[in-house]
Amino acid sequence: MLNDPSQLPARVKAFSRQHAGPTMSERNLTHLKRLEAEAIHIFREVAANFDKPVMLYSIGKDSSVLLHLAIKAFYPAKPPFAFLHVDTTWKFREMIEFRDETAMRLGIDLIVHINQDGVRDGINPFDHGSSVHTNIMKTVSLRQALDLHGFDAAFGGARRDEEKSRAKERIFSFRNAAHGWDPKNQRPEMWKIYNTRVAKGESIRVFPISNWTELDIWQYILLEKIPNVPLYFAAHRPVVERDDTLIMVDDDRMKLRDGEVIENRLVRFRTLGCYPLTGAIDSDATDLGAIVQEMLVARTSERQGRMIDKDEAGSMEKKKREGYF
Amino acid sequence: MSASALKVQPLTEYDDNPEIAAFLAEQENKTLLRFLTCGSVDDGKSTLIGRLLYDTKLIFEDQLATLERDSKKHGTDGDNIDFALLVDGLEAEREQGITIDVAYRFFATPKRKFIVADTPGHIQYTRNMATGASTADLAIVLIDARQGVLQQTRRHSFIASLLGIKNIIVAVNKIDLVDFSQDVFDRIVAEYQVLAKGLSFQSIVPIPISARFGDNVTSRSKNMPWYDGPVLLDHLETVKIEQGLQDLPFRFPVQYVNRPNLDFRGFAGQVASGKVTVGDTIAVAKSGQSSKVKRIVTFDGDQPNAVEGEAVTLVLEDEVEVSRGNILVASDARPHVADQFSAHIVWFDETALMPGRTYYLRTETDQVTATVSSLRHRINVNSFAHEAAKSLDMNEVGAVNISTQAPIAFDSYNDNRATGAFILIDRLTNATAGAGMIEAPLRRASNVHWQALDVNKDARAMQKHQKPAVLWFTGLSGSGKSTIANIVEKRLHALGMHTYILDGDNVRHGLNRDLGFTDEDRVENIRRVAEVARLMADAGLIVLVSFISPFKSERRTARELLPAGEFIEVFVDTPIEDCAARDPKGLYAKAYRGEIKNFTGIDSPYEAPDAPEIHLKTSGRESADLAKEVEDYILRLNAYDDFTI
Numbered sequence: 001m002l003n004d005p006s007q008l009p010a011r012v013k014a015f016s017r018q019h020a021g022p023t024m025s026e027r028n029l030t031h032l033k034r035l036e037a038e039a040i041h042i043f044r045e046v047a048a049n050f051d052k053p054v055m056l057y058s059i060g061k062d063s064s065v066l067l068h069l070a071i072k073a074f075y076p077a078k079p080p081f082a083f084l085h086v087d088t089t090w091k092f093r094e095m096i097e098f099r100d101e102t103a104m105r106l107g108i109d110l111i112v113h114i115n116q117d118g119v120r121d122g123i124n125p126f127d128h129g130s131s132v133h134t135n136i137m138k139t140v141s142l143r144q145a146l147d148l149h150g151f152d153a154a155f156g157g158a159r160r161d162e163e164k165s166r167a168k169e170r171i172f173s174f175r176n177a178a179h180g181w182d183p184k185n186q187r188p189e190m191w192k193i194y195n196t197r198v199a200k201g202e203s204i205r206v207f208p209i210s211n212w213t214e215l216d217i218w219q220y221i222l223l224e225k226i227p228n229v230p231l232y233f234a235a236h237r238p239v240v241e242r243d244d245t246l247i248m249v250d251d252d253r254m255k256l257r258d259g260e261v262i263e264n265r266l267v268r269f270r271t272l273g274c275y276p277l278t279g280a281i282d283s284d285a286t287d288l289g290a291i292v293q294e295m296l297v298a299r300t301s302e303r304q305g306r307m308i309d310k311d312e313a314g315s316m317e318k319k320k321r322e323g324y325f
Numbered sequence: 326m327s328a329s330a331l332k333v334q335p336l337t338e339y340d341d342n343p344e345i346a347a348f349l350a351e352q353e354n355k356t357l358l359r360f361l362t363c364g365s366v367d368d369g370k371s372t373l374i375g376r377l378l379y380d381t382k383l384i385f386e387d388q389l390a391t392l393e394r395d396s397k398k399h400g401t402d403g404d405n406i407d408f409a410l411l412v413d414g415l416e417a418e419r420e421q422g423i424t425i426d427v428a429y430r431f432f433a434t435p436k437r438k439f440i441v442a443d444t445p446g447h448i449q450y451t452r453n454m455a456t457g458a459s460t461a462d463l464a465i466v467l468i469d470a471r472q473g474v475l476q477q478t479r480r481h482s483f484i485a486s487l488l489g490i491k492n493i494i495v496a497v498n499k500i501d502l503v504d505f506s507q508d509v510f511d512r513i514v515a516e517y518q519v520l521a522k523g524l525s526f527q528s529i530v531p532i533p534i535s536a537r538f539g540d541n542v543t544s545r546s547k548n549m550p551w552y553d554g555p556v557l558l559d560h561l562e563t564v565k566i567e568q569g570l571q572d573l574p575f576r577f578p579v580q581y582v583n584r585p586n587l588d589f590r591g592f593a594g595q596v597a598s599g600k601v602t603v604g605d606t607i608a609v610a611k612s613g614q615s616s617k618v619k620r621i622v623t624f625d626g627d628q629p630n631a632v633e634g635e636a637v638t639l640v641l642e643d644e645v646e647v648s649r650g651n652i653l654v655a656s657d658a659r660p661h662v663a664d665q666f667s668a669h670i671v672w673f674d675e676t677a678l679m680p681g682r683t684y685y686l687r688t689e690t691d692q693v694t695a696t697v698s699s700l701r702h703r704i705n706v707n708s709f710a711h712e713a714a715k716s717l718d719m720n721e722v723g724a725v726n727i728s729t730q731a732p733i734a735f736d737s738y739n740d741n742r743a744t745g746a747f748i749l750i751d752r753l754t755n756a757t758a759g760a761g762m763i764e765a766p767l768r769r770a771s772n773v774h775w776q777a778l779d780v781n782k783d784a785r786a787m788q789k790h791q792k793p794a795v796l797w798f799t800g801l802s803g804s805g806k807s808t809i810a811n812i813v814e815k816r817l818h819a820l821g822m823h824t825y826i827l828d829g830d831n832v833r834h835g836l837n838r839d840l841g842f843t844d845e846d847r848v849e850n851i852r853r854v855a856e857v858a859r860l861m862a863d864a865g866l867i868v869l870v871s872f873i874s875p876f877k878s879e880r881r882t883a884r885e886l887l888p889a890g891e892f893i894e895v896f897v898d899t900p901i902e903d904c905a906a907r908d909p910k911g912l913y914a915k916a917y918r919g920e921i922k923n924f925t926g927i928d929s930p931y932e933a934p935d936a937p938e939i940h941l942k943t944s945g946r947e948s949a950d951l952a953k954e955v956e957d958y959i960l961r962l963n964a965y966d967d968f969t970i
Binding site: 028029030031033034035036037040041044045047048071072073074075076077078160161164167168183184186187188189190191192193195197198199210211213215216 | 354355356357426427428429430431433437438440452453455456459460580581583584585589591593594595622623624625632634635636638649673685687688689690742743746747748750755756757760
């Protein structure tokens with residue numbers, strides 16, 4: 001399915017070997033090995049303490065890493081929980097293809113939830129704007145799915161380096177019965193001892209890769225050869241410039257405004273979401289090595305392409321208090 | 326979209342790409358250091374972190390643009406960039422210009438990746454500082470050069486020491502505001518060394534810095550030619566941390582038993598300390614049983630050994646009994662197994678810690694109910710003096726003895742941070758109420774096994790032809806508890822049953838005459854009565870307890886001392902106006918006049934039961950009628966059993 005390891009250059013093979021397993025009795029673990037072990041430990045704590053956990057799978061690179069870690073944590077068994085994708089119906093087509101291919105390849109139990117009320121009301125990012133669309137098709141939809149299945153713990157791939165309010169969030173993040181987050185009243189999180197006790201109706205969101213950075217994610221993908229959506233790699237794609245962002249025309253639901261022209265540009269995405277809300281960047285990074293190299297000289301943060309964060313500095317915190325992941 | 330496009334892009338030949346090749350080579354040796362910044366409010370902790378992120382190029386252009394905009398709106402540094410805004414992420418923090426919660430930040434240099442816990446300086450957020458310290462290997466204590474050592478400097482240094490941090494950097498900040506003076510620096514360092522005498526740090530490195538202008542943060546300052554020590558970042562990159570963890574005895578707390586099929590039974594966990602090799606003899610901590618390691622399983626293939634920090638799955642040679650909460654250990658260096666031990670506690674909860682109250686105690690993978698059997702002393706975190714105390718308030722530190730319902734396996738926290746730590750959880754709110762660090766076992770669990778007696782509870786109950794029970798009457802003073810209990814006892818006695826009444830006032834004249842009416846004493850009062858009631862039920866009696874017992878938590882403790890169904894909560898529900906009007910002992914009148922303090926219902930709370938077995942709403946009803954209801958309950962209970970009268 002992936003590259004044949006024997007084809008890898010000598011340096012990468014040496015790196016993989018060093019990363020993969022011990023050869024000596026005394027050795028220091030690399031920072032990635034420590035981050036991996038921390039995430040695996042968290043996965044197992046949740047599986048041991050909750051009746052019905054679920055992993056939120058959003059198809060992006062962080063979800064790919066999270067899925068890979070979940071499989072490692074329970075090997076040789078399969079992860080003892082289901083996977084959930086909250087589909088806004090506005091994801092890139094290539095994301096959906098990749099999602100279905102991944103679920104089949106790994107043989108995991110993937111639930112897809114769509115907010116049918118939103119579909120009935122025709123909610124979309126063009127007419128209703130990013131915040132209404134995100135609220136109804138993502139935040140409300142997620143709450144519906146969690147309530148419908150009675151999940152008591154949900155894994156997510158959020159990282160603390162993404163955004164300021166994330167930096168303050170615990171790994172085990174407590175939610176009240178209305179899925180709300182109270183940032184001023186978080187449980188102290190001591191050592192690796194997690195307080196997993198919740199009352200009926202309350203739940204916990206769990207972020208195993210809280211302490212990873214964007215660069216850690218790509219390095220890990222490189223080392224572990226984790227498959228990803230091709231949209232992360234540069235290719236010629238049809239885009240229009242809109243509000244200082246490059247929006248890809250992924251299907252005919254996108255109507256051009258006056259003066260807009262579709263260009264075929266060499267672009268890629270640093271982050272993936274709903275296509276009308278996700279900006280592309282000009283890039284010629286067509287493989288993992290080039291992406292890592294690009295990151296080493298990058299001067300903008302990955303959420304720069306995310307329209308939903310732009311309103312004001314506190315906007316992510318507001319969404320999270322309302323139950324956004 | 327063709328199917329081929331779904332394949333991962335091939336790795337290119339990195340040997341042709343010097344930048345990537347160098348990058349990958351760098352990663353092979355990059356280690357992880359977790360540290361925290363602490364100190365008093367306004368000492369510049371957030372500014373220092375902002376400076377480190379900025380100087381190591383971890384701030385991106387769009388973040389910088391946002392920061393410039395926010396600096397004008399909320400900044401405290403005129404039109405200059407206020408680095409603190411970069412890390413104070415919550416809206417309330419930005420508005421108030423202070424740090425409330427611990428924030429985690431990340432930066433990396435070619436040598437190390439760093440996880441920084443930026444912790445609050447204000448006293449009321451001390452618990453968040455402890456949170457940051459629990460996972461840190463090193464602490465940077467910031468001191469404002471103009472202020473010198475403050476109370477919060479002492480408090481944070483003490484907590485860092487208590488939580489086992491061995492390496493300290495004393496960053497004397499804002500040195501630019503005292504003209505880069507060596508005298509000021511030397512004086513503060515001397516002051517800190519006096520403070521640190523009573524603490525258990527291994528190394529203290531003082532560095533004069535200006536976080537705002539970058540002096541001695543990432544590059545050597547030209548303004549302080551007199552300083553020849555290390556620059557902050559160089560020291561962080563090179564300081565040796567936790568080298569000894571692999572040399573400690575092997576400890577493997579079992580998280581999860583992995584059993585995908587009948588042929589595989591593995592114990593999943595993360596090596597807490599030491600190392601293990603296939604073929605090693607290990608022991609199961611709680612049972613003492615031994616076995617050998619057969620396989621060390623990971624997704625990437627079996628390993629010949631595993632060291633501290635690795636998450637693996639162990640398969641043993643023999644079918645030994647192991648479940649979550651147990652620890653697999655080196656057979657020649659075993660941990661303690663005990664149900665009583667001494668510990669230090671940092672209290673987090675708004676509800677004070679009270680000896681006698683029960684909590685859930687949680688170690689990394691084990692959970693038991695536990696009682697703080699005694700509060701030996703409180704530690705004044707400013708003077709480090711030991712003080713007598715009856716309870717521990719939020720942010721206070723104390724030395725306690727703990728007794729658990731079942732033995733747990735542990736090491737002393739000084740020997741092993743991973744296996745010597747625990748948290749206490751409030752059983753009603755599920756809040757993480759406190760954090761503990763174990764000192765030593767108090768006695769071996771094996772010595773306290775109950776004597777198995779031939780004449781047991783069943784035998785004693787059988788002889789009396791009744792089912793033992795504890796009728797627990799709770800309600801306000803003057804609600805009618807004792808009146809009703811007296812009638813019930815007379816009727817049961819008349820039916821030939823064996824009973825006894827424990828009455829609040831009577832017990833206070835004897836067994837509990839050393840107790841007053843503070844919250845702590847009320848908790849102890851109820852604990853003793855509950856224990857006496859349990860012994861009497863064990864003797865086969867039907868016990869009628871008539872106590873105000875205002876707190877849910879203590880009633881729950883009493884309930885849990887008894888087998889299910891034996892504790893019968895009788896809520897004597899009389900409105901306080903009726904009680905005060907009745908006032909049989911004239912107590913309400915005195916309480917209203919302020920002559921009695923801590924009077925339940927007036928200046929001390931009464932927590933009504935949520936689901937009592939018997940709920941007596943007394944308004945407009947006769948005592949005899951109410952007593953009949955209780956009597957019927959007991960008769961029904963006995964009718965269902967073999968002890969039919």
